[in-house]
Amino acid sequence: MISSKLFGAYKLFFGTLANDSRLKIVNVLRDGPQCVNEICESTRFEQSLVSHNLKILEYHGMVFVERKGKYRYYTLNKKTIQPLLELIDAHMKQYCCKILEGQR
Amino acid sequence: MISSKLFGAYKLFFGTLANDSRLKIVNVLRDGPQCVNEICESTRFEQSLVSHNLKILEYHGMVFVERKGKYRYYTLNKKTIQPLLELIDAHMKQYCCKILEGQR
DNA sequence: TAAATATATGAAATTAAATTCATATGAAGA
DNA sequence: TCTTCATATGAATTTAATTTCATATATTTA
Secondary structure (H helix, E strand, C coil), X not given: CCCHHHHHHHHHHHHHHCCHHHHHHHXXXXXXXXXXXXXXXXXXXXXXXXXXXXXXXXXCXXXXXXXXXXXXXXXXXXXXXXXXXXXXXXXXXXXXXXXXXXXX | CXXXXXXXXXXXXXXXXXXXXXXXXXXXXXXXXXEHHXXXXXXXXXXXXXXXXXXXXXXXCCEEEEEECCEEEEXXXXXXXXXXXXXXXXXXXXXXXXXXXXXX
């Protein structure tokens, strides 16, 4: 049995990424760091939504921020998040194709 | 840029595991297959809740069912879900200890 | 075949998360 | 220092997911 602490961790982890906006932001950042305005443009989301969600992503160690003058550059955590996304690709491609094609 | 299809896949994947009940069920199944009643006992969840969530887990390829007489045995997908959980362990231990200790 | 056991399911009720709106903060340039 | 640009944030609203309750179905056993 895993510890209840680690158990809570899973909840936090999945909860953070079970959201369209954050998922899109994370994917946009796969191409490299961007400041908030750039993320707004890339995602077509409004600024407030982007900020709220960046905060959540940062809080969970999925992105890092660096201030450069008046800009804040957000970077994806490539050490853990990137390989994870790839593993999930593999799972979904194998088991969830039907779902994605809409044929239940 | 990832395809929108794969993008939808992420949403499905994380959404499925961003839930206390399903997470607990998945963890219980790490120790080996169990039928619904056994899962109810292991998790202390009521039967209806367990069934609803097993259905979701199965639908996303995270568990498999096998009927044995009047019982239905559920097995964790060890090929993809188990290694995934381990990768996530690593991420959370490194980046989310503070969160889990309650010190924001 | 009637009763008991195991599991599933629809729909209502509950609970929680996400988005928007209005506004605040903070740095930089005129 | 006033204005503008970049970003953050609280609170209200909206939207969505989860749980519960009542009941259905399916298999086995008496």
